[in-house]
Amino acid sequence: MSRILQVEDLIQEFDLTQDLLDRIKFKHGRFSVEQQVVHAVNHVSFEIEEGEVFSLVGESGCGKSTTARTVIRLQEPKSGRILFEGQDITHRKLKDLRPIRRQMQMIFQDPYASLNPRQKVLDILTEPILFHKLAPSKAAAEEKAIYLLERVGLSAEQSNRYPHQFSGGQRQRIGIARALAVEPKFIIADEPVSALDVSIQAQILNILMDLKDEFGLSYLFIAHDLSVVKHISDRLGVMYLGTIVERAPKRQLFQKPLHPYTKALFSAAPTIDENKLSQSQELKGEIPSPIHLPSGCLFHDRCPLARPECAQTMPQLREVEPEHFVACHLAGAEGSAADSVKGGICL
Numbered sequence: 001m002s003r004i005l006q007v008e009d010l011i012q013e014f015d016l017t018q019d020l021l022d023r024i025k026f027k028h029g030r031f032s033v034e035q036q037v038v039h040a041v042n043h044v045s046f047e048i049e050e051g052e053v054f055s056l057v058g059e060s061g062c063g064k065s066t067t068a069r070t071v072i073r074l075q076e077p078k079s080g081r082i083l084f085e086g087q088d089i090t091h092r093k094l095k096d097l098r099p100i101r102r103q104m105q106m107i108f109q110d111p112y113a114s115l116n117p118r119q120k121v122l123d124i125l126t127e128p129i130l131f132h133k134l135a136p137s138k139a140a141a142e143e144k145a146i147y148l149l150e151r152v153g154l155s156a157e158q159s160n161r162y163p164h165q166f167s168g169g170q171r172q173r174i175g176i177a178r179a180l181a182v183e184p185k186f187i188i189a190d191e192p193v194s195a196l197d198v199s200i201q202a203q204i205l206n207i208l209m210d211l212k213d214e215f216g217l218s219y220l221f222i223a224h225d226l227s228v229v230k231h232i233s234d235r236l237g238v239m240y241l242g243t244i245v246e247r248a249p250k251r252q253l254f255q256k257p258l259h260p261y262t263k264a265l266f267s268a269a270p271t272i273d274e275n276k277l278s279q280s281q282e283l284k285g286e287i288p289s290p291i292h293l294p295s296g297c298l299f300h301d302r303c304p305l306a307r308p309e310c311a312q313t314m315p316q317l318r319e320v321e322p323e324h325f326v327a328c329h330l331a332g333a334e335g336s337a338a339d340s341v342k343g344g345i346c347l
Helices: 064-071 094-101 121-131 138-151 156-160 168-180 198-215 226-232 250-255 260-267 274-278
Strands: 003-015 024-027 030-033 037-049 053-057 079-084 104-107 186-190 218-223 235-240 243-249 318-321 324-326
Touching (some): 003 064, 003 218, 037 064, 053 226, 064 218, 104 168, 121 138, 121 168, 138 156, 168 198, 198 218, 218 226, 226 250, 235 250
Parallel strands (some): 053 218, 053 235, 186 218
Antiparallel strands (some): 235 243, 243 324, 318 324
């Protein structure tokens, strides 16, 4: 098995003070220049093997989607490296990136916003096929488009409809078919089922898994629903405030989470089990602002086990068990976070 994607020390920031006048502030009797920067993604590293599903999970606003958009170069990274099949695409020009981008496709959270409302579904699918010359004629492109529609659960007669004539679940099926139209190797699925009914979610997830096996795809899957990532993932990364705090194979992470935030995230999942409800771990305080990141461990001001060194030194991801990486000063030590923080896995 070879590596299809490698992300190294990725940083993404957004400057909120583009105008000089916005930066000038009057404080304590004098003028000063301040810069408001959102630290959206902070030193994120992970890799994805061919045929693997790697999921990023975390609460809203933790930087999952920004990471995904930066990896696929919809947003330019501030620093770090992005390697696709061994090629560094971090700062590659758009013209040079185009043939590689065909191999990297994205399924968006809101399928309606990602589909051209003025185009019929057949045109939406055939346009990229013809652009990349993946069919010898328009008729062959249309035949391929019809096959993809049927493969995701839609019929040929529906190909002449517009996106507004479909339900949310049907539009997401169209989004999946469009991603497959250019024969990619790697797909980023950015919360593709979060806006759908539970019954439809299961159908879409099953389609994604079937397509993965049929076309030999690799996925970067973005989600905040733990039951979804448990169903589809091979490995997971848990994000908090733009940083991966824990990374491990699915079985290890669900059976033995080691970071206090991961434990709290699991215990916050809905459950009707009274024993698990009594073990739930409630986090104190509010999520810090990504503009003014805390010193040391980003989680220390909400962590029930925080020690003085947690506020001073940023913990690095380290392997405390085979393939299990944790960014916590206490993980792996006697009386560690894994043993001290109570909280059941509610899935």
